[in-house]
Amino acid sequence: QKEVEQNSGPLSVPEGAIASLNCTYSDRGSQSFFWYRQYSGKSPELIMFIYSNGDKEDGRFTAQLNKASQYVSLLIRDSQPSDSATYLCAVLNDYKLSFGAGTTVTVRA
């Protein structure tokens, strides 16, 4: 079983819609959870981190964490064409930072 798994893409949403991205992790002892965005040919950049159960909002982005279900998600509200990118879920367990395979999102104008 992979340590971090993301829902398979690609995901295509119309401009202004909500994009929903999901991620599950295998190690129940994982401490912190991150969402990174990566544009083609660029390095990943941090969007949000979360480490407590519940929701965390930052602008148009909301991260949700459910440790009992070992599940973390990212919602992108009012999706814009500039949100078109690959979104990577990352999980920190002690010193080890592991990533999922990524979900490619395309926002249609």
Added chain:
Amino acid sequence: DVKVTQSSRYLVKRTGEKVFLECVQDMDHENMFWYRQDPGLGLRLIYFSYDVKMKEKGDIPEGYSVSREKKERFSLILESASTNQTSMYLCASIPPAGPNTEAFFGQGTRLTVV
């Protein structure tokens, strides 16, 4: 701003060559990582290090080794490069582990082995 610098943006090497990929960070971070990224596979962890001279295998260490002689520098070594090691390599560093730890990435090295 934290800066993570990888020595080369693009590299072409021949099969069987010994290849060194260098990564330097300027923020005194303890933890450093090497990943490779291939289409559809995300970032796969090769090796990581949480202190000078300390190293831990990641998920795909075969064919690679690392060196961490100084805190700011983490080197990835391909002992005998093979064509299946053609990939994008990303170095990252993070401060001491805590709940709001952010990984900072280098610009990546695209390695082609011919």
